[in-house]
Amino acid sequence: MQFFLQQCLIGLTNGALIALVALGYTMVYGIIGLINFAHGDLIMLGACLALSLVAVLGLGVADVGGMAAVGPAGTWLGIALLVGLCGLFCGGLNVAVDRLVYKPLRAAPKLAPLVSAIGVSFIFMNVGLFWLGPADRSFPELLPAANLLPDDGLQFTWKDLLVLVVVVPLMAALSLFVRSTRLGKAMRAVSQDPTAAALVGIDVDRVIAATFFIGGFLGGAASVIYGLYINTIGFQMGFQNGLYAFTAAVLGGIGSIPGAVVGGLVIGLMRSLSSAYVGERWTGAIVFAILIVILVFRPEGLLGRRTKEKV
């Protein structure tokens, strides 16, 4: 039982991370109907920047009892700075890519931006290859491995806490933003009907740019947490992580923000449970097999709206 709970805990923490990435997919899809294949690789670039920044800021050097030389407060401040900077970087990059690559293709057939996104993902991967080199790099441990729970059977470390501390407020802020700000309202309008939104005076391009920025920002935050939590990054990490996150977005109902969160948590749970009970090497197959089965019975995803194919 304890083992099961432990796996669930791991799964939920991983799932929160997946959900953060999935939000980037689902928001962009909700607004312009594009499967942004480059999102995973954007996050890889964020992780590259995070690794470089860790060195520049002097975090993680001269480990004393797990905490960096800058002390606990310094470490947490440093992590917050990392999240902010990498978020800005990924958000800005995402907006720039949208301007240069996807925007001219708004009227093109649907497959054109999809292929462009694949192209962008290759370019990002090449940049990552130059940045990190061909081998995987280890990301320094900045947080102590001490267990925060009194019970010895369950492990919940600072790293797990970090994931929640970053992910939960970001998601709360996002849902608040989408629900109750002007821009958020505009976003919902554009995702329902861009033409009608433009007719009532919404600057559609600005809303799309904002969406790309927010999706990218969340991805940048996810990249920092990924580095700190998984501790290994490499130029090919974008694909696998993007795949799980995208799957989560589809599972939850692509285009739906709460759906992405639920989908992420479900995928995280499925991953950790199948790794624990069936074997790590089957995880990919099991996750996707379950996904296919779920989609067969609920074609619109768990929380997606039932929509007819547009004619």
Place this chain on the structure above:
Amino acid sequence: MRGFLRERWDLVALGVLALAPLVVPALGGALGGQVTTLFIYCILALGLNVMVGYTGLVHLGIAAFFGIGAYLMAILTVPMYPFQLGWLPAAVISVLAAAGIGLALGAPTLRLRGDYLAIVTLGFGEVVKVTLRNLEQITGGMKGLNPVPPPGAGVKLGTLDLGLAFAIDPRWFYYLALAALAGVVVAMRRLEHSRLGRAWVAVREDELAASSMGISATRVKLSAFAMSSAVAALAGCLYAGSLSTTADPNAYDFNRSIMVLCAVILGGLGSIPGTLLGVAILVGFDTVLAPWADSWIQQMNINPSGSSLLSFSGWRLAIFGAALVLVMRYRPEGLVPSRRLAAELHEVHP
């Protein structure tokens, strides 16, 4: 002459490719193997084109069917298994089985919306790859299955041992793959203008209108799914045969699917010459241009320190990606678009 070239490019290309091994001795060596692989990818891409090009269904897991073809071929022929069929019967069985698997995957999932179908095919591709990798007793795990005997093993034509000939001279396989490619091209042309082919396009253009004209969209889509899977499996059979092994499961992963999809879109959706050109460009870039440019850089001594920033293959992904982005920006209908799609994209709105 130009008119002839434009109209009958296929015969000209076939003639040139058929005569090439007699004139270019290099085709009897490693180059012959590379060109054979190119033909095989062309077949694979034509199979994908049925689904993505004609029927308008995004398929992100075509490599899975490529792999299914290769592995079924291997299982039916390698000495490790009791079947040990000849190449041809094994190919027939593999192709039919792959079509069946395609139907089995398609039947429950075809009512999904476009992007959901894309993710199902992607997921199926991952499931197949992981399964191939992990079922070591059956698939040989990362080692793959070998040796796949050459086609015609044991068959003697007079004094010529056909199996031996295939094993020794890559030109035999070159011709086999070329013949298969020509056969697939002819079949695709006939299909394109058949009742079924027109139904595919009708469903792509407007599913609702097509169904109100009495076309069963589900059956039409299913047949496209089965046809794609079958042709991809044929490519897989040829692939396993030409390498005489299935290679490791990573040969059938998502990257392969994406490469083939990019080739089809780059060349022009629904266009046979476009698809062939797309494959030739993408595969040619990887196997011909990149190694050539690298050795040129080495010869010119531009990069004495061996930095990856100064080698051509270091930039391979970026060049490839930029090409995709630029083609989509300036020619979203592809390099050699099908007439119908081109007309549609350049429609003049009143």
